[in-house]
Amino acid sequence: MAVILxxxxxxxxxxxxxxxxxxxxxxxxxxxxxxxxxxxxNSFGRALxxxxxxxxxxxxxxxxxxxxxxxxxxxxxxSYLAREYFGEIPAPLARDAALGSxxxxxxxxxxxxxxxxxxxxxxxxxxxxAFDPIESCKWLKVGxxxxxxxxxxxxxxxxxxxxxxxxxxxxxxxxNPILVEKP
Amino acid sequence: xxxxxxxxxxxxxxxxxxxxIVGIGCATISLPPDAPDAAEKQYLPAAERGExxxxxxxxxxxxxxxxxxxxNDALALRWLESAAGGLTDAQMALGDVFAYGQLxxxxxxxxxxxxxxxxxxxxxxxxxxxxxxxxxxxRVVAADLPEATRxxxxxxxxxxxxxxxxLARLIEAxxxxxxxxxFAAAGAATDSERLxxxxxxxxxxxxxxxxATLRGDLK
Numbered sequence: 001m002a003v004i005l006x007x008x009x010x011x012x013x014x015x016x017x018x019x020x021x022x023x024x025x026x027x028x029x030x031x032x033x034x035x036x037x038x039x040x041x042n043s044f045g046r047a048l049x050x051x052x053x054x055x056x057x058x059x060x061x062x063x064x065x066x067x068x069x070x071x072x073x074x075x076x077x078x079s080y081l082a083r084e085y086f087g088e089i090p091a092p093l094a095r096d097a098a099l100g101s102x103x104x105x106x107x108x109x110x111x112x113x114x115x116x117x118x119x120x121x122x123x124x125x126x127x128x129x130a131f132d133p134i135e136s137c138k139w140l141k142v143g144x145x146x147x148x149x150x151x152x153x154x155x156x157x158x159x160x161x162x163x164x165x166x167x168x169x170x171x172x173x174x175x176n177p178i179l180v181e182k183p
Numbered sequence: 184x185x186x187x188x189x190x191x192x193x194x195x196x197x198x199x200x201x202x203x204i205v206g207i208g209c210a211t212i213s214l215p216p217d218a219p220d221a222a223e224k225q226y227l228p229a230a231e232r233g234e235x236x237x238x239x240x241x242x243x244x245x246x247x248x249x250x251x252x253x254x255n256d257a258l259a260l261r262w263l264e265s266a267a268g269g270l271t272d273a274q275m276a277l278g279d280v281f282a283y284g285q286l287x288x289x290x291x292x293x294x295x296x297x298x299x300x301x302x303x304x305x306x307x308x309x310x311x312x313x314x315x316x317x318x319x320x321x322r323v324v325a326a327d328l329p330e331a332t333r334x335x336x337x338x339x340x341x342x343x344x345x346x347x348x349x350l351a352r353l354i355e356a357x358x359x360x361x362x363x364x365x366f367a368a369a370g371a372a373t374d375s376e377r378l379x380x381x382x383x384x385x386x387x388x389x390x391x392x393x394x395a396t397l398r399g400d401l402k
Contacts, residue, residue, distance in 0.1 A: 015211070015214060016212070016214065021216065021218075021249075023249060023250045026243055026250055030239070030240060030243070051247075054219075054221075054247075054250055055247050056246070060283070061276065064275065067309070071345050102345075102369075106370070
């Protein structure tokens, strides 16, 4: 009987112990961030932005590390800052389409499709000072090529503006040959 | 004896049934995770030996109550001041403490400026851009546009592209020819094009002369 009981339970009763709470922001990211490593600065800034991995929430301090990361070339940080300035995500700063475009363009040059989508979205908003349907279509074509829909519908945009957007997308791609798919 | 044997048999069958149910359900016993202990075991010994990064880490742990230590403003401030003895990131964070009244400190704009200037004065271009931004905005400390301009230019000449953009935006209204050069140096094509359309041919000529000089300086 005891043998049957042991067999019943063997391998089927497990003990689960969750891993220790992560303090990666302090243990790993901070040392790189202080040394000026862009990816570490981005990771540390993102941890501070939401709170976690050993740090609490501090959007102002987060912003400083994200700007440092973006300046040193982190496309992820550049794209994040762009979406903050475009008002797509909450941020401790005022909306600024020009600054958003600046960071998004720096990210786009590195092939960041999220930044291209954000640029298209910014230029596609009728109530924005940056409203420009041709540019909106251009960025969709740069980023998503044949899959670009929405703002790039030739019936809505008109044949000539559509052709102009297509021309600008090709020109941008030729000047920034970092992407594989052609528009 | 026979009665005891029957009871034992019934009890065993019941136990087997229960064990089968548990077995089929694959029972999992959950244990609590080990408490984090990085602050006490790693950061504190190194911080006491004078290691600046560990002092900064320990300050953060006390500020947020993480890595195994309870939240403690006084200890967070103590270790941040130690780290600020040589770490520009800590100097900037200490400036924030006084600027925004963190860690139980009253707001003291002069002390905030002192620490931000200390970091900026050591050639940290991120610190220069941040301080310039504060002096441009004038919300936390008194606005000082000439100093903001100098700081952006210093960082911009050291290679900070975002500083060049901020400088161009700051001087655009008063010195558009120079601003055009700085926009170009920042790689801000949209702003360059926008400003170029506003300038007269004579202004564009002067802007081109300035840009050529600037490109030479920045090489």
